[in-house]
Amino acid sequence: MSGKNVIRNKRTVEQWQEDKRRGWVVDETPELRRSVEQEIQGKVDTNHPDSCRASMTLAQEEKAIARDIEIARTRARVGEEISERERQTRLTVEASGRQTRRRFQKRAASVDGWQDPDRADPRTMLSREEVAAVNEQAERLARKLEGWTRAAVSRRLAERLVDGRGMTDAVVDVYDELETAAGTVVPIAKVGEVNRSEVCISGRVQTWWTPSHPSISQVGLIGDDSGRTRLTVWEASNAPWIEEGEQVRIHGAAVSWYEGRASLAVTGWSAVHFPERGRWWE
Numbered sequence: 001m002s003g004k005n006v007i008r009n010k011r012t013v014e015q016w017q018e019d020k021r022r023g024w025v026v027d028e029t030p031e032l033r034r035s036v037e038q039e040i041q042g043k044v045d046t047n048h049p050d051s052c053r054a055s056m057t058l059a060q061e062e063k064a065i066a067r068d069i070e071i072a073r074t075r076a077r078v079g080e081e082i083s084e085r086e087r088q089t090r091l092t093v094e095a096s097g098r099q100t101r102r103r104f105q106k107r108a109a110s111v112d113g114w115q116d117p118d119r120a121d122p123r124t125m126l127s128r129e130e131v132a133a134v135n136e137q138a139e140r141l142a143r144k145l146e147g148w149t150r151a152a153v154s155r156r157l158a159e160r161l162v163d164g165r166g167m168t169d170a171v172v173d174v175y176d177e178l179e180t181a182a183g184t185v186v187p188i189a190k191v192g193e194v195n196r197s198e199v200c201i202s203g204r205v206q207t208w209w210t211p212s213h214p215s216i217s218q219v220g221l222i223g224d225d226s227g228r229t230r231l232t233v234w235e236a237s238n239a240p241w242i243e244e245g246e247q248v249r250i251h252g253a254a255v256s257w258y259e260g261r262a263s264l265a266v267t268g269w270s271a272v273h274f275p276e277r278g279r280w281w282e
Contacts, residue, residue, distance in 0.1 A: 114159045122158035134158050137171050145178050146185050153178065189227030191255055192262030201264065202249040202275075205231070205242055218242060222264065230263035239266045240274075249273045 102117050109116035123131055138154035145153070153174060160170035180186050186199045206228060208220035218233040218241075231253075233239050242248055251271040253264045266272060 122155065122162045125162050126158055130161060131158075133167060134161065137167065141171065141175055141178070145175070147183055148178055148181075185249070187226035188222065188224045188229050191229060191264065192257075194255065196255070198252045198254055198269070199264075200249070200251045201253055202247075203228070204247045205244055208244050220244070222248070229261065230258050231266070232263065233266040234268075237266050237268050237270060239270065239272050242272070242274075246274065247276045249275060 105115045105117045109119075113119065114122065123134065126134065134154050134157045135150070138150045138157055141153045142148055142150040156174045156177070157167075157170050160173055161167065165173065178184060180190055180194045180199075182196065183200065185202045186194055188201055188203055191199055191201065201222075201224075203222040203224040206221045206223050208218055211217065211219050215235050216232060217235040217237070217239065218231075220231060221228050222231040223229070233242065249272075250264070250266060251273070252267075252269050254267050254270070256263055256265055
């Protein structure tokens with residue numbers, strides 16, 4: 001029985017070989033190939049001097065070490081060149097910025113002579129007593145005007161004094177100017193006096209009403225110590241939900257008019273911040 005199986009198997013193998021020779025048999029054995037990662041790693045392992053350094057002669061090992069040193073020097077030199085290019089680029093950009101700012105100030109000087117970059121600092125034209133008084137008033141105003149330093153305020157006060165204004169008039173003038181300047185948090189009562197389409201305000205939501213249109217997310221009143229006004233949060237702005245009674249600061253609030261009064265709106269360009277959120281100690 002076993003002999004017959006051997007003969008049958010032998011005939012089968014011979015027949016298969018004959019069929020393969022004639023092209024009647026397709027070899028379905030899968031071809032095993034290395035992945036791209038394996039090929040890359042194989043080349044790295046083959047070419048890296050550490051992989052075969054144990055079998056190197058002394059001369060070959062010294063040559064490999066010298067190559068490593070040269071590669072390290074080249075990388076260090078390239079890094080220094082890149083750092084130098086970055087430094088030169090930064091200096092070029094800064095110089096271009098100064099030139100652009102200077103040209104702008106020269107054009108602005110046709111309207112306001114104090115914008116001229118070549119004009120001396122007005123504080124150098126005052127006496128010591130006047131400079132001391134200017135610094136005292138600037139310190140007081142800087143505490144009231146968020147975002148303005150004492151140096152910036154004192155320069156503006158000195159400009160008014162050099163122009164012949166009294167200290168009281170200069171303080172009032174500078175305060176009115178900087179209180180509604182761009183980037184400054186504007187009192188809500190003075191929103192209608194600002195000659196801009198967007199302002200920054202800080203206040204507390206007093207009440208919300210039921211929106212009259214699906215495009216409005218929230219609508220109500222917001223106020224601060226100076227007054228209150230209407231606030232509309234548009235649905236398309238994707239602004240976070242504001243709770244009633246919550247303190248909020250809005251940068252880029254759009255100014256519009258409603259029934260003869262200035263009102264505010266939160267749009268897609270507005271940024272809403274919540275100063276009191278996350279204060280776990282209260």
